[in-house]
Amino acid sequence: MTGSRTTIGTRLAVAFLIAVALVVGGAAAVAEGGDPGSETFAFAGVEEHDRLGAEPTHATADAETIELRNELFRTEERGTVGVTARLSIPDRVTELRITLLSERTGPAEADGFERDPDAEEGRDAWVWDGETDRPSITYAMVANDTVDGTGPLAAGGTYRFVDAGDWALVRTPRADVTGRFTGGGQVRIERENVVEGDGVASRAIAFLGPHEEHVHEAAGQRFRLVVPHAADPVAPPNEVFEAFEGTATALQVGARDDEVFAVAAPGNVSWAVRGLQTGDADLWVRDEEPAATADDIWSHEYVHTRQSYEADPSVAWFTEGSATYYAALFALERGAADFDGFERTLARGEREPAASSVLSDPDAWEDNADYTKGSLVAGEIDRRIRLATDGEASLATVFRDLNDADGPVTGATFLDGVESAVAAGGDAESAAAVRDEAERLTTTNATPDTWDVEAHEAAFGATPAQVGYGLDADGVRATGEHRNRTVARDPVQLVTGETLDLTLLARNTGGVDGSYELSLTIDGEAVDARSGTVAAGDESTERFEHAFTEPGEYAVRVGSETLTVVVSEPAPVAVRDVAASPDRVSVGDAAVVSATVGNDDTIPAGGDVTFRVDGETVATEPVRLDADAAATVEREVVFEDPGTATVSVVAPDSEASTTVTVADDASADGIGDGIVDETVGDVPGFGPAVAVVALLSMTALLARRDGR
Numbered sequence: 001m002t003g004s005r006t007t008i009g010t011r012l013a014v015a016f017l018i019a020v021a022l023v024v025g026g027a028a029a030v031a032e033g034g035d036p037g038s039e040t041f042a043f044a045g046v047e048e049h050d051r052l053g054a055e056p057t058h059a060t061a062d063a064e065t066i067e068l069r070n071e072l073f074r075t076e077e078r079g080t081v082g083v084t085a086r087l088s089i090p091d092r093v094t095e096l097r098i099t100l101l102s103e104r105t106g107p108a109e110a111d112g113f114e115r116d117p118d119a120e121e122g123r124d125a126w127v128w129d130g131e132t133d134r135p136s137i138t139y140a141m142v143a144n145d146t147v148d149g150t151g152p153l154a155a156g157g158t159y160r161f162v163d164a165g166d167w168a169l170v171r172t173p174r175a176d177v178t179g180r181f182t183g184g185g186q187v188r189i190e191r192e193n194v195v196e197g198d199g200v201a202s203r204a205i206a207f208l209g210p211h212e213e214h215v216h217e218a219a220g221q222r223f224r225l226v227v228p229h230a231a232d233p234v235a236p237p238n239e240v241f242e243a244f245e246g247t248a249t250a251l252q253v254g255a256r257d258d259e260v261f262a263v264a265a266p267g268n269v270s271w272a273v274r275g276l277q278t279g280d281a282d283l284w285v286r287d288e289e290p291a292a293t294a295d296d297i298w299s300h301e302y303v304h305t306r307q308s309y310e311a312d313p314s315v316a317w318f319t320e321g322s323a324t325y326y327a328a329l330f331a332l333e334r335g336a337a338d339f340d341g342f343e344r345t346l347a348r349g350e351r352e353p354a355a356s357s358v359l360s361d362p363d364a365w366e367d368n369a370d371y372t373k374g375s376l377v378a379g380e381i382d383r384r385i386r387l388a389t390d391g392e393a394s395l396a397t398v399f400r401d402l403n404d405a406d407g408p409v410t411g412a413t414f415l416d417g418v419e420s421a422v423a424a425g426g427d428a429e430s431a432a433a434v435r436d437e438a439e440r441l442t443t444t445n446a447t448p449d450t451w452d453v454e455a456h457e458a459a460f461g462a463t464p465a466q467v468g469y470g471l472d473a474d475g476v477r478a479t480g481e482h483r484n485r486t487v488a489r490d491p492v493q494l495v496t497g498e499t500l501d502l503t504l505l506a507r508n509t510g511g512v513d514g515s516y517e518l519s520l521t522i523d524g525e526a527v528d529a530r531s532g533t534v535a536a537g538d539e540s541t542e543r544f545e546h547a548f549t550e551p552g553e554y555a556v557r558v559g560s561e562t563l564t565v566v567v568s569e570p571a572p573v574a575v576r577d578v579a580a581s582p583d584r585v586s587v588g589d590a591a592v593v594s595a596t597v598g599n600d601d602t603i604p605a606g607g608d609v610t611f612r613v614d615g616e617t618v619a620t621e622p623v624r625l626d627a628d629a630a631a632t633v634e635r636e637v638v639f640e641d642p643g644t645a646t647v648s649v650v651a652p653d654s655e656a657s658t659t660v661t662v663a664d665d666a667s668a669d670g671i672g673d674g675i676v677d678e679t680v681g682d683v684p685g686f687g688p689a690v691a692v693v694a695l696l697s698m699t700a701l702l703a704r705r706d707g708r
Helices: 237-250 297-305 317-333 339-350 372-389 395-404 411-425 428-443 453-460 688-706
Strands: 038-043 064-074 080-088 093-100 104-111 113-115 124-128 136-142 159-163 168-171 175-182 187-195 199-201 205-208 211-218 221-228 259-265 275-278 282-286 467-479 484-486 492-495 499-508 514-522 525-534 539-547 552-558 561-568 574-581 584-586 590-598 605-613 616-625 630-638 643-651 654-663
Touching: 064 093, 064 175, 064 199, 064 205, 080 093, 093 136, 104 113, 104 124, 175 187, 187 205, 199 211, 205 259, 205 282, 211 237, 221 237, 237 259, 237 297, 237 317, 259 297, 275 297, 282 297, 297 317, 317 339, 317 372, 317 395, 339 372, 339 453, 372 395, 372 411, 372 428, 372 453, 395 411, 411 428, 411 514, 467 492, 467 514, 467 561, 499 514, 499 525, 499 552, 514 539, 525 539, 574 643, 590 605, 590 616, 590 643, 590 654, 605 630, 616 630
Parallel strands: 064 187, 221 259, 259 282, 492 561, 574 654, 584 654
Antiparallel strands: 038 175, 064 080, 080 136, 093 124, 093 175, 104 136, 113 124, 159 168, 168 205, 187 199, 199 205, 211 221, 275 282, 467 484, 467 499, 499 539, 514 525, 514 552, 552 561, 574 590, 590 630, 605 616, 605 643, 643 654
């Protein structure tokens, strides 16, 4: 269950805005009375259930970062958790305003902040004094969150989050940050949640108290399981990780979060629900919930972390329906449940009053029909897709299309996905028939019967094609004049003229062949596409390339992968040293001038370096350098004028020089044509008599040789 299921309004996904800089450009960025050339920014706090929102954007290469660190600690007042919000503010931020969104009690202690006198009534807003380097606000946050729990995941109590005295399981603090900065580019915010003393915090959930943490890595994800000392889990960590891994492996519906954070909530509290998922991939489940059943809450909440679509009310039933259905199906497939348990879970959808509910109309739901009837209908549509395509497609194919959609998905989007999934693996007539049945089951009060074991084997006997997409480990490369290598992804930093080279793997972990269609989009516009078929248990590799010629920030999407690409002009080349060889020449001769150039920036550098002799340009050489790279540039220079020549190598922001001695022939000392003066001079030890003896000795020696 997610906490956003209590009303229709909160069923809709809330845009995920944490760490997103909403920068207003141009003249509109200057508020009335503001400084010319300044820009405004706004950063919103984490909403209650933001897992269906957009991914955070990334700042440009020259961005500054505001750091917001929430330090949570225990208080003496029951039902509260202390919070100190500390901010690190870059120099070019001139104004900043923070609005505390989490409910608090008592006064706040502020250092570097004052209450905003212009704040709307009921808004807990504070204004930075513009001087304090590390301003902070300390307050007591209300920890308890209560609701009347109903439906299949109801637990009979009222708490969704609580301070229990010896421990606390709470939401992390929420805040809006707005302000003004000077200069270009963007300002972004990075948020961090920490617990003072015993405890651990994720983006959306914090546990305060003694605990053990277990970590498991599988299916490209890192699973963190927090087990409080106060908890007595029915499911040991290995069973929870088995449920997570099995569901993650089988559910090929798009990109996975790098990390999943889970807490086994102690059972000595009157919980409203059996489990709850919030944030991107944060969840808690009661410690008394088993993992090896068809009614597996651990897998149910994990499925929610994979739902990245924004649902219109007409398809809101799919959120809880698919989570319930897949938890039961994957428990059956991994042997954690038998068919009877699977059948009983889905058969709840046949009971009134839920059975008569119209899934596309949330106002008409009875008895949490989205969980019960929704899971049965999801399973029936899955079964029909598999039968019509001989297992080449399944409901996961539709699920993946919903995740890939731009903007909110509707009931029509869902039905289109059903039809296209069947058409890709079957025929048009079958596709139309399955779509019609899916429409009948979702837009009328019609209810299917739960199928028996023979019907299940006919449709699910062979594991269906499960085609998932992912970037290869070295799948993000930058190519061009500056480099040809793998680059970091968060964000991808390129310079103008470089090409983004993406290697995507389409893996089929199912039991039959499956098809795939991939497209590369830049800012929502498709620029390339690939399609193919991948055999069961095999993978196919597709490469996409796109050159970027203009600076800017681009949203790049390929398959289920999303990347932010920041393109900048190349960094300037730095000239570090210059040497000449030889450093003494004659007029008209040449020396090789060598310049050591480097790049201390995090992006490639490029530009021309100029060779000059006594200030006059004699040559230019283009230089292209990778980030943090160095090279030697050489050029042969001829010297025409005698004297001491100053040789310089100049880049736009740096230069270095050396000197070369240039001698003409008449004044060269040791530099000439190599002619040796044969005149015998006053050499010590050699007088005229000695010279005569030497000549006579040489004559005699030659005579002896001639006589041989």
